[in-house]
Amino acid sequence: MKDFEFYNPVRIFFGKEQISKIASQIPAGNNVLIIYGEGSIFKNGVYDKVKEALKGYNVTEFGGVEPNPYYETAMKAVKILKEKKIDFLLAVGGGSVIDATKFIAAAALYENGDPWKILAENDPVKSSLPFGTVLTLPATGTEMNKNSVISRKSTTEKLAFVSPYCFPRFSVLLPEAAGSLPCNQVANGVVDAFVHVIEQYLTYPVNAPIQDRFAEAILITLIEEGPKVYAEPADYDAMANLMWSATMALNGLIQCGVPGDWSVHSIGHELTALHGIDHARTLAIVLPGLWKVLREEKKQKLLQYGQRVWNITTGTEEERIDAAINKTTEFFESLGIKTRLKDYGVKQDTIDKIVTRFEERKWLALGDRGLTTPAVARKALEYQL
Amino acid sequence: MKDFEFYNPVRIFFGKEQISKIASQIPAGNNVLIIYGEGSIFKNGVYDKVKEALKGYNVTEFGGVEPNPYYETAMKAVKILKEKKIDFLLAVGGGSVIDATKFIAAAALYENGDPWKILAENDPVKSSLPFGTVLTLPATGTEMNKNSVISRKSTTEKLAFVSPYCFPRFSVLLPEAAGSLPCNQVANGVVDAFVHVIEQYLTYPVNAPIQDRFAEAILITLIEEGPKVYAEPADYDAMANLMWSATMALNGLIQCGVPGDWSVHSIGHELTALHGIDHARTLAIVLPGLWKVLREEKKQKLLQYGQRVWNITTGTEEERIDAAINKTTEFFESLGIKTRLKDYGVKQDTIDKIVTRFEERKWLALGDRGLTTPAVARKALEYQL
Numbered sequence: 152m153k154d155f156e157f158y159n160p161v162r163i164f165f166g167k168e169q170i171s172k173i174a175s176q177i178p179a180g181n182n183v184l185i186i187y188g189e190g191s192i193f194k195n196g197v198y199d200k201v202k203e204a205l206k207g208y209n210v211t212e213f214g215g216v217e218p219n220p221y222y223e224t225a226m227k228a229v230k231i232l233k234e235k236k237i238d239f240l241l242a243v244g245g246g247s248v249i250d251a252t253k254f255i256a257a258a259a260l261y262e263n264g265d266p267w268k269i270l271a272e273n274d275p276v277k278s279s280l281p282f283g284t285v286l287t288l289p290a291t292g293t294e295m296n297k298n299s300v301i302s303r304k305s306t307t308e309k310l311a312f313v314s315p316y317c318f319p320r321f322s323v324l325l326p327e328a329a330g331s332l333p334c335n336q337v338a339n340g341v342v343d344a345f346v347h348v349i350e351q352y353l354t355y356p357v358n359a360p361i362q363d364r365f366a367e368a369i370l371i372t373l374i375e376e377g378p379k380v381y382a383e384p385a386d387y388d389a390m391a392n393l394m395w396s397a398t399m400a401l402n403g404l405i406q407c408g409v410p411g412d413w414s415v416h417s418i419g420h421e422l423t424a425l426h427g428i429d430h431a432r433t434l435a436i437v438l439p440g441l442w443k444v445l446r447e448e449k450k451q452k453l454l455q456y457g458q459r460v461w462n463i464t465t466g467t468e469e470e471r472i473d474a475a476i477n478k479t480t481e482f483f484e485s486l487g488i489k490t491r492l493k494d495y496g497v498k499q500d501t502i503d504k505i506v507t508r509f510e511e512r513k514w515l516a517l518g519d520r521g522l523t524t525p526a527v528a529r530k531a532l533e534y535q536l
Numbered sequence: 537m538k539d540f541e542f543y544n545p546v547r548i549f550f551g552k553e554q555i556s557k558i559a560s561q562i563p564a565g566n567n568v569l570i571i572y573g574e575g576s577i578f579k580n581g582v583y584d585k586v587k588e589a590l591k592g593y594n595v596t597e598f599g600g601v602e603p604n605p606y607y608e609t610a611m612k613a614v615k616i617l618k619e620k621k622i623d624f625l626l627a628v629g630g631g632s633v634i635d636a637t638k639f640i641a642a643a644a645l646y647e648n649g650d651p652w653k654i655l656a657e658n659d660p661v662k663s664s665l666p667f668g669t670v671l672t673l674p675a676t677g678t679e680m681n682k683n684s685v686i687s688r689k690s691t692t693e694k695l696a697f698v699s700p701y702c703f704p705r706f707s708v709l710l711p712e713a714a715g716s717l718p719c720n721q722v723a724n725g726v727v728d729a730f731v732h733v734i735e736q737y738l739t740y741p742v743n744a745p746i747q748d749r750f751a752e753a754i755l756i757t758l759i760e761e762g763p764k765v766y767a768e769p770a771d772y773d774a775m776a777n778l779m780w781s782a783t784m785a786l787n788g789l790i791q792c793g794v795p796g797d798w799s800v801h802s803i804g805h806e807l808t809a810l811h812g813i814d815h816a817r818t819l820a821i822v823l824p825g826l827w828k829v830l831r832e833e834k835k836q837k838l839l840q841y842g843q844r845v846w847n848i849t850t851g852t853e854e855e856r857i858d859a860a861i862n863k864t865t866e867f868f869e870s871l872g873i874k875t876r877l878k879d880y881g882v883k884q885d886t887i888d889k890i891v892t893r894f895e896e897r898k899w900l901a902l903g904d905r906g907l908t909t910p911a912v913a914r915k916a917l918e919y920q921l
Contacts, residue, residue, distance in 0.1 A: 157547070158546075159544070165542070358777070361784060364752075368752075392744070
């Protein structure tokens, strides 16, 4: 196991009757800005419950945050903060709303010019407005971490930032509200969480059995519960298990003391930025391609994954690795998530563009042991044409 | 899964070169009290490194905290706090030192008379001095939770308290320092962590697959790594895995959304209070006895445990439960931990005394579903005579 630091102060409220607790977490008399997305919270009843819980606070609302939230949208909210003297932000919705809220919270107190620099130049966040979240969609894990991903419409860029100031003060996790999600969003959530785990697990062995088994626990649970939730999002128990899996997939715990990869995400972000493909679907495209290229380098973990997660115990090593990759692809496809670029109308020219962007940004050796060079990214995407 | 709340703000520093980081976590100019045990920190080099890291602080020392730390000892430290105007406590050692430090931190600011009331009357802690820990012994998990167990010499009582004010601000986990531990202490740590997991896992199914698999992950890792560390405490990798297992066993995570039992601990504490038997050894005595009594009530989880943790897949249900109990007992015994009362010279009169204490305290239905009545406790102990 490698040396590590772990810190995660997010307070979680999970289950059925939890929204009323937010009032205990926001200082009395605060001016609160509720931030939400494209309106699902009006259909699933969460909006009314949040408003009820915030009686006595001075509440302003900001809706319309889109999937893969835009910098441009977030900056409109930042303007409102100053006008309304907002003290506390409350994100209500899925990962995009929460990611936007993190950026808004950081941009509100940013003193170094255009807050885009937080993303484009990795300029460190030095403070933020406090915020909480009410989660209605299991997927990204942002409800219990300090990460955020923001897109810029004008430049078709999608970039991430991480800041210890961007942990939610609390997150209310509502499996019941997620019960009204369409199946395709549920499928996205399952695949997103699955690949989050893979990015922290499928590298090379460092003798960290707790972290490996926790990662495998999440993967197996997603494989078992994912199809149930995809078939019936209102299955509360299965949705609760999916939601907790997705949170555990990216709260820092399984990353403790082990190497990470994250190059599937880096490549996938470009597909979203250039073609607007759902985040999870880009991961489902890139992951099998990357494994096909790096199957030798990732051999030991691919074999362990095949055996412990998919019960693949027979055949040569090469056959077992093939089986592990195929099982993964079939799992994604079984949830209606296509894994080839042609399924999304993406062609060779996009691959060229992505590789050029990597070179321009000097992303010359991403991921696990720096294995993901621009040439590897090209080959991974070409496998998936 | 049941509804739950989870919050754990302890900052963890894990690994080889971590002690120097404590200076970044204690406000400059603070008066710091280092609290330690019976002197092992002088032998394993930790004392010197801590002193080096605290250069520039005004440091006072308080040593001599015993295993199963006494209220009487802790109150001596409380007196020093006031004399020396201590701002910050630093526990350096194992679980006993940390538990004592939690009580000292709470007692320092207690305003309702004798701080013993925190334990004897469950009088809530309303504030505490801030404290950090440097852990040199994997076992109790107290380095990453808000629990503490304190004994009172004068009344031979051993009682626990829990307070959100008693989370360490940070904990530095040092597998290397634990490498100089004697084997019997390593064995205690393995068994302590094992039973912590069992208390949160072996109840009844509530459809919480992540929590179940995380618990099983810790158990399997303890079964694999425990004997390695017992044979060779200086095996850094195995000790690191044991240490992280013990921390994960009791930081609240695997308790999320599932029932707990904890009656093994309640009975075990009495054996320590009355006979001074090491905490972990009392758990190893009580657990098999309790399972023998409650095998029908805990049947489903005993079968799951047998299958997933010990790979017991053949035989009738009754045979598989027997095998699971036997495997567990053999595991404890393989680490030199005896599991019968006669091994410790304890006889029927002690059982009578424990049952009387339970009745006097109105502990009439402890544990998982209130199954552990005084009569069940009696029967469990009689099985282990």
